[in-house]
Amino acid sequence: MRALTIKILETGSLPQELQEKYGDYAAMFRNLLTGKNPHLSFESYAILEDKLPEKVASCDAWLITGSKHAVYERHAWIEGISEFIRQAYAADIPLIGICFGHQLIVQALGWRVQKSANGWGLGATRYPLSQRPTWMQTSSGVDAFTIQAFHQDQVITPPEHSEIIVGSEFCPYAALNIDNKALTFQGHPEFSATFNKTLFTNRRPLKTNNPPSLS
Numbered sequence: 001m002r003a004l005t006i007k008i009l010e011t012g013s014l015p016q017e018l019q020e021k022y023g024d025y026a027a028m029f030r031n032l033l034t035g036k037n038p039h040l041s042f043e044s045y046a047i048l049e050d051k052l053p054e055k056v057a058s059c060d061a062w063l064i065t066g067s068k069h070a071v072y073e074r075h076a077w078i079e080g081i082s083e084f085i086r087q088a089y090a091a092d093i094p095l096i097g098i099c100f101g102h103q104l105i106v107q108a109l110g111w112r113v114q115k116s117a118n119g120w121g122l123g124a125t126r127y128p129l130s131q132r133p134t135w136m137q138t139s140s141g142v143d144a145f146t147i148q149a150f151h152q153d154q155v156i157t158p159p160e161h162s163e164i165i166v167g168s169e170f171c172p173y174a175a176l177n178i179d180n181k182a183l184t185f186q187g188h189p190e191f192s193a194t195f196n197k198t199l200f201t202n203r204r205p206l207k208t209n210n211p212p213s214l215s
Contacts, residue, residue, distance in 0.1 A: 006033065007059040008044040009052075009081060011100055012067030015202060022198075025065040028190040052080050056087045061094040064101030066188060068203070070153055071103045071113050082108035095182040099151055102176070102184035109178070112157035118170050121149040122200060125187055127166035127174045136165075148191035150199065155186070 008026045013019075022028065026044035033040055043059070045051045056062075064081070071078065085108040088095055097105040103113040128144045145166070155173040158164065165175040174186045188196070 003039050003041050004037070004061070005041050005043070005059040006061050006063055006096075007053065008042060009047050009062060009064045009084075009101075010044055011047045011065050011077075011081065011104070012069070013046070013048060014199075018195075018198065018202060022195050025190070028195075029063060029065070032190045047077055047081055050077065052077070052084060056084060056091050056093050059093070061096055062088055063096040064098065064104060066099035066101065066150070069100065070115070071100060071107045072153075078104070085109070089181055092181060095184075097182065097184035098190065099186060099188055102186050103153055103155060105178070105182050105184050106155045106159060106176070109159045111159045112155070113153055114156050115152055116154040116156075116171075118154070120152050121171055121186070123149065123196065124193060125149040125168075125171075127168055127171075127187065130164045130167050133163065133165060133177060147185070147187035147189050148193060148196040149187045150191070150196055151186060 006029075008029055010025050012025060014022070014024055023031070026042065030042050045053055062085075064085070069075070069078070082104065085095065085105055089105075089109065095105055097103070107113045124146050125148070126144050126146045129142075149171075154171055155176070158173045158176055159178050161179040162173075163177040164173060165177055167174050171186055176182070176184045178184065191199075
């Protein structure tokens with residue numbers, strides 16, 4: 001079997017004390033995905049350090065991570081990676097977006113993301129299946145999956161040709177298949193419950209005067 005190459009665009013970085021214990025975002029995805037398929041190889045790019053790849057057609061898929069930033073913030077690196085997403089999408093190179101990456105792919109393709117009036121989504125979150133894609137292998141009778149969430153922004157309007165995989169009243173567009181070119185998740189399959197709680201505790205002082213609760 002040919003080894004598949006996934007290149008990870010790291011749009012966020014963790015505090016050093018968390019990286020020492022849990023690894024960086026790229027390491028979390030390597031651990032998650034190699035457990036499912038040992039024939040994967042990985043490269044990662046620190047987008048916040050202006051290390052955007054030069055070519056889109058140099059791998060089997062691009063994976064865009066989470067970030068503490070909002071996709072609608074005005075940063076040069078967000079403009080750069082948005083154009084990169086559009087080029088990869090036009091070239092039919094598969095895209096995978098997680099949390100910030102989910103939102104950024106949608107916004108880069110011309111659709112809407114904003115801070116949700118529903119507030120924060122935090123902790124283990126159950127997402128009912130809106131429809132089961134043909135490639136999704138699930139046990140008989142399974143109609144939802146649960147992964148960790150850590151977000152306040154949400155996709156408000158999904159792109160045309162989107163298949164809504166899962167959604168809820170709180171987060172209607174929690175996972176999307178966009179024209180069989182991009183697969184995006186609002187939640188974090190790479191996060192453990194312990195890590196998510198630790199991340200929340202670490203970032204809590206940086207939030208608003210009325211920060212979210214994990215209870």
